[in-house]
Amino acid sequence: MAYYAQPAAANYHTPPMQQQRQRGYRICDTCGTTETPSVKFRLCGGCMTTQYCSQDCQKTHWPSHKAICQHTAAQVSKATTATPYGGEELAKTLRKFTSAHTSLLGWAGFQALQLKRVPANVRQNALLLELSYHNHVESHRRFSIAASHIVPRTYIRDPLVISDIQRREERCRHSGGIGTLVVILQCGGVSQVMPVEVDPPSKISWDEREDWATVLNHFIESGRTDFKPISTTARG
Numbered sequence: 107m108a109y110y111a112q113p114a115a116a117n118y119h120t121p122p123m124q125q126q127r128q129r130g131y132r133i134c135d136t137c138g139t140t141e142t143p144s145v146k147f148r149l150c151g152g153c154m155t156t157q158y159c160s161q162d163c164q165k166t167h168w169p170s171h172k173a174i175c176q177h178t179a180a181q182v183s184k185a186t187t188a189t190p191y192g193g194e195e196l197a198k199t200l201r202k203f204t205s206a207h208t209s210l211l212g213w214a215g216f217q218a219l220q221l222k223r224v225p226a227n228v229r230q231n232a233l234l235l236e237l238s239y240h241n242h243v244e245s246h247r248r249f250s251i252a253a254s255h256i257v258p259r260t261y262i263r264d265p266l267v268i269s270d271i272q273r274r275e276e277r278c279r280h281s282g283g284i285g286t287l288v289v290i291l292q293c294g295g296v297s298q299v300m301p302v303e304v305d306p307p308s309k310i311s312w313d314e315r316e317d318w319a320t321v322l323n324h325f326i327e328s329g330r331t332d333f334k335p336i337s338t339t340a341r342g
């Protein structure tokens with residue numbers, strides 16, 4: 107855990123780190139192990155949203171993950187949007203984008219829902235980000251934030267997505283967390299739901315930031331994937 111003399115939202119003013127890509131804090135979807143710098147997790151190639159500590163855990167999870175995974179991948183073909191690639195390509199790019207900015211998006215959702223002060227918001231609301239598409243060479247720079255809204259959780263209608271969130275929610279609360287934060291990314295007819303399991307408030311050291319939207323835009327616009335939330339209190 108790093109300490110900073112000047113509290114700030116994030117590593118906003120520091121030059122971007124080259125090469126090293128920040129992946130954030132991940133939990134194995136099967137066994138709950140936390141990712142460490144020495145053991146890099148594998149991402150499910152189908153949906154690019156679930157992660158595993160090992161091939162064994164991925165295999166074990168497949169029978170129960172298969173439905174939501176294929177659903178996430180297939181949803182896209184229904185989508186129609188004016189991009190040079192069409193819906194399927196757009197959805198794939200959106201998954202890559204979400205994956206590259208996971209820690210930033212999770213932090214933004216945490217701030218937007220004010221979870222440090224009002225943890226119960228995690229069950230009521232979700233952060234909806236409307237994106238606009240750009241034809242950039244790098245997938246993590248193909249979108250910018252057009253608008254952000256706090257929407258009720260009932261905004262999500264898809265039963266498979268709802269049950270996947272429910273499953274994560276139960277697991278998270280079982281291990282002492284407050285629940286699953288939902289960030290929805292939407293571009294044209296394509297959307298992606300990003301669930302983030304949140305620690306109890308006593309364990310969260312992130313500072314509250316009202317300027318989260320500015321920070322979010324800054325990192326997205328400059329194509330930086332090295333976002334690190336800054337804490338001025340130690341993690342419990």
Ligand SMILES: [Zn+2]
Nearest residue numbers: 134137159163
């Ligand atoms: Zn595992």
Ligand SMILES: [Zn+2]
Nearest residue numbers: 150152153175
């Ligand atoms: Zn998957």
